[in-house]
Amino acid sequence: MAVLKRIIAIILAAAALAPSALAQETYRYEVGGGVGMSGYIGDACGKLMKHPGWAAGGIFRYVIDRRWSLKANLTVASIGGSSDGISYPGGAVYEFNSTLYDAGAQMEFNFFNFGIGSKYMNLKRITPYLTVGLGGVFATPDTGSGNSFAIVLPMGVGVKYKWKERLNLGLEFTMRKSFGDGIDGLTDLNGIRHSFAKNTDWYSVLMVSVTYEFGKRCKVCHYVD
Numbered sequence: 001m002a003v004l005k006r007i008i009a010i011i012l013a014a015a016a017l018a019p020s021a022l023a024q025e026t027y028r029y030e031v032g033g034g035v036g037m038s039g040y041i042g043d044a045c046g047k048l049m050k051h052p053g054w055a056a057g058g059i060f061r062y063v064i065d066r067r068w069s070l071k072a073n074l075t076v077a078s079i080g081g082s083s084d085g086i087s088y089p090g091g092a093v094y095e096f097n098s099t100l101y102d103a104g105a106q107m108e109f110n111f112f113n114f115g116i117g118s119k120y121m122n123l124k125r126i127t128p129y130l131t132v133g134l135g136g137v138f139a140t141p142d143t144g145s146g147n148s149f150a151i152v153l154p155m156g157v158g159v160k161y162k163w164k165e166r167l168n169l170g171l172e173f174t175m176r177k178s179f180g181d182g183i184d185g186l187t188d189l190n191g192i193r194h195s196f197a198k199n200t201d202w203y204s205v206l207m208v209s210v211t212y213e214f215g216k217r218c219k220v221c222h223y224v225d
Contacts, residue, residue: 027166028063031060033209034059035207038078039203040053040201042183043083043186051082053080055075058074060072067110068110070108075207076100078100079184098140099139100137101140109129114127116162125161125162129158131172137178139182139184153177154177155176158171173205182201
């Protein structure tokens with residue numbers, strides 16, 4: 001009899017705790033935007049943040065699970081530079097400004113299970129993450145060389161913080177390798193033609209973002225697919 005009472009007490013306690021222990025809202029998607037700054041390394045500058053620019057963009061993220069997500073981004077950024085201090089034939093100095101229109105997709109890996117809720121899932125409200133992807137950039141330099149397009153390879157790190165159940169803050173830094181030599185409108189300044197892979201144009205984006213989650217997945221944590 002005492003054993004039966006104990007079992008009943010355990011069942012009642014579990015039922016009382018079930019809403020808080022099992023209820024775990026998860027969402028499939030995030031949408032938001034961010035602002036920040038950009039940098040450039042190339043023919044006209046050898047130091048990344050010597051001529052910082054601005055950056056802004058939109059983000060759409062598909063949350064695969066607590067560790068993995070796939071992000072699409074559309075970013076507009078300005079870059080500029082001057083070759084003052086760089087030795088070019090004849091002592092020539094080159095300057096430029098360019099606006100970049102960057103679009104692509106990135107895979108993200110969270111170091112921790114990202115979220116808030118049940119303790120047994122070991123969820124963390126903050127997590128660092130790694131990201132890598134593929135995209136393209138359309139550049140409009142003011143050097144008179146014309147607009148250009150190039151494939152880009154973004155690689156970076158970031159930090160996510162779950163501010164509220166459906167609101168996330170993020171800070172991300174990416175370096176973007178341009179497989180082309182025209183985003184600054186300057187090519188072959190030393191008279192040496194670069195190949196598709198070996199060119200001198202890189203740019204960076206440091207961005208603070210806010211995203212909102214939607215597309216409810218499931219209320220019961222052990223049924224999340």
